[in-house]
Amino acid sequence: MKSLCNLTEKEDKRINKFRNKHYKKCGNGNRYLYELIGTGLGTIIKITCPICGKEKDVTDSDSW
Numbered sequence: 001m002k003s004l005c006n007l008t009e010k011e012d013k014r015i016n017k018f019r020n021k022h023y024k025k026c027g028n029g030n031r032y033l034y035e036l037i038g039t040g041l042g043t044i045i046k047i048t049c050p051i052c053g054k055e056k057d058v059t060d061s062d063s064w
Helices: 009-026
Strands: 033-038 043-048 055-057
Touching: 009 043
Parallel strands: none
Antiparallel strands: 033 043, 043 055
């Protein structure tokens, strides 16, 4: 997956898991919103379904 920031392997796996699991539950046509929040230590990454509003923090803070 390409991103505006470099994802760790853990973050990429968490994103894929959320998308695959959520697609089955919500029927979302593969549209997701990504929120990148810069901190002094690293970047917090959240993925949100624009259909139902379900949100998941996929940040790998171990990589900070």
